Amino acid sequence: MKATPAIGPPLWLLAELTYRCPLHCVFCYNPVDFAQQQDELDTEDWLRVLRQGREMGAVQLGLSGGEPLVRDDLEVIVAEAHRLGYYTNLLTSGVGLTEARAAALKAAGLDHVQLSFQDSTREMNDFLSHTKTFALKNQVAKIIKGQGWPMVMNVVIHRLNIDHIDRIIGMADEFGAEYIELANTQYYSWAYLNRDQLLPTREQLKRAEQVTDAWRAKLGERMRIFFVAPDYHEGVPKKCVNGWGSMFLTVAPDGTALPCHTAKMLPGLRFPNVRDQGLREIWFESEGFNRYRGTGWMKEPCVSCEMKEVDLGGCRCQAYLIANDPAAADPVCVKSPHRALVEGAVARAETAVAQKVTEHPLVFRDPANSRRLATPTP
Amino acid sequence: MTALTTASQPRIGAGFRLQWEPVQNCHVLLYPEGMVKLNGSAGEIMKRCDGARDVAAIVADLEQAFAMQGLEGDVLAFVEMAAKQRWLAWE
Numbered sequence: 001m002k003a004t005p006a007i008g009p010p011l012w013l014l015a016e017l018t019y020r021c022p023l024h025c026v027f028c029y030n031p032v033d034f035a036q037q038q039d040e041l042d043t044e045d046w047l048r049v050l051r052q053g054r055e056m057g058a059v060q061l062g063l064s065g066g067e068p069l070v071r072d073d074l075e076v077i078v079a080e081a082h083r084l085g086y087y088t089n090l091l092t093s094g095v096g097l098t099e100a101r102a103a104a105l106k107a108a109g110l111d112h113v114q115l116s117f118q119d120s121t122r123e124m125n126d127f128l129s130h131t132k133t134f135a136l137k138n139q140v141a142k143i144i145k146g147q148g149w150p151m152v153m154n155v156v157i158h159r160l161n162i163d164h165i166d167r168i169i170g171m172a173d174e175f176g177a178e179y180i181e182l183a184n185t186q187y188y189s190w191a192y193l194n195r196d197q198l199l200p201t202r203e204q205l206k207r208a209e210q211v212t213d214a215w216r217a218k219l220g221e222r223m224r225i226f227f228v229a230p231d232y233h234e235g236v237p238k239k240c241v242n243g244w245g246s247m248f249l250t251v252a253p254d255g256t257a258l259p260c261h262t263a264k265m266l267p268g269l270r271f272p273n274v275r276d277q278g279l280r281e282i283w284f285e286s287e288g289f290n291r292y293r294g295t296g297w298m299k300e301p302c303v304s305c306e307m308k309e310v311d312l313g314g315c316r317c318q319a320y321l322i323a324n325d326p327a328a329a330d331p332v333c334v335k336s337p338h339r340a341l342v343e344g345a346v347a348r349a350e351t352a353v354a355q356k357v358t359e360h361p362l363v364f365r366d367p368a369n370s371r372r373l374a375t376p377t378p
Numbered sequence: 379m380t381a382l383t384t385a386s387q388p389r390i391g392a393g394f395r396l397q398w399e400p401v402q403n404c405h406v407l408l409y410p411e412g413m414v415k416l417n418g419s420a421g422e423i424m425k426r427c428d429g430a431r432d433v434a435a436i437v438a439d440l441e442q443a444f445a446m447q448g449l450e451g452d453v454l455a456f457v458e459m460a461a462k463q464r465w466l467a468w469e
Contacts (some may be wrong), residue, residue, distance in 0.1 A: 009401050009402075011413065056401070057399065057400075057401030057402065059399060059406060059408055059413055060408065060411060060412075060413060062411070085397060087395055087408035087409070087410075087413075089410060089411055111393070111395065111408075111410070112393065112409075112410040112411070114410065114411070148392070149393070150392065150393035150409075150410055152410050178393075179410070
């Protein structure tokens with residue numbers, strides 16, 4: 001008899017309101033073919049999704065994208081979410097967050113703004129030289145604090161900015177941030193395309209962690225610093241989205257419901273759309289959400305692994321991207337037969353840095369590149 | 379924030395929100411991208427922390443509601459712990 005653990009509610013609902021974005025970050029996790037998905041859900045669709053999610057017990061709502069501020073119905077969506085009892089989180093680059101917009105969002109009940117540094121090489125000099133980007137972030141940070149929101153900053157870390165971590169934390173402190181998340185890039189979508197240029201070396205990581213620890217000691221309770229270590233180097237798979245279909249539910253701009261924001265890349269799986277089905281049916285009954293729930297889908301080395309309940313085999317997208325098999329063990333795991341491919345990528349990073357070579361140009365996340373990448377090469 | 383006494387008037391910390399969740403059958407504390415599930419007694423204490431009542435009044439109310447005595451030590455210990463987590467604050 002096979003034990004089927006009870007399926008809990010989707011506590012975390014991530015609403016990816018749009019793939020439109022003024023930025024072109026080279027580490028973006030949006031699908032590389034985003035430019036082909038232009039049919040966005042309308043306001044009524046989103047309000048229905050929010051109501052259905054809340055009825056099922058969702059409590060956290062992430063409003064993300066793309067840049068969610070490009071949706072002019074964001075205030076309407078926030079107001080309904082607040083009325084329903086969600087804790088509402090806006091994940092933004094800050095581009096478009098004017099004083100007036102911030103006040104309107106506050107009045108609608110927005111609980112929290114997470115301000116990210118988009119940092120890419122086009123803006124790198126600007127960012128590091130404290131010019132335009134610094135001015136914008138500084139202004140947005142003041143607006144956020146002025147509305148009484150907690151100041152939470154997020155910086156995606158990679159080889160090109162990891163050596164400036166001291167400066168980044170210092171700037172967050174100047175802005176009066178209460179939290180800063182230094183999140184090492186996760187290699188999916190655009191970040192995967194650019195992996196050879198973005199993976200940091202072990203030495204860089206070690207230095208970054210030392211600098212982070214020194215700031216922690218200096219700042220104490222004033223600012224909490226989260227350093228998210230990269231799984232490529234650590235060799236320990238993450239319990240991705242806390243387990244497939246266990247608490248996260250993402251709705252993509254076109255209404256596709258996903259167990260995580262990159263799962264759409266997986267082959268041989270159909271994911272339902274909120275235009276056709278209710279969230280309850282999607283969450284409990286759809287093939288897409290049931291496929292990798294729990295441990296029943298596993299093969300070796302996961303099946304007999306004593307860690308299988310702890311990491312649930314790691315990330316399915318990473319297994320597909322690296323091992324070309326979404327049911328394989330996450331290749332970052334030291335027990336994975338594909339671990340050598342991950343080691344190889346890290347080794348290439350070491351060599352590239354040692355020899356100061358850039359073999360390929362970075363691929364910026366923009367509609368032209370997206371259309372090119374979505375066209376199958378003959 | 380001053381040292382905790384029975385005259386302190388605790389309120390929910392900035393950025394946190396306390397609410398009852400029927401699906402989870404408990405009080406939860408929500409904060410940026412996170413949630414704490416509270417056990418029964420934590421929920422009963424926190425829902426009385428409205429920034430107006432002082433700890434003495436909260437203790438008296440709990441003792442009456444649950445027909446118990448001598449809760450002051452437990453309540454003070456919880457409030458102290460909750461303040462360290464920034465769940466509660468007072469003047």
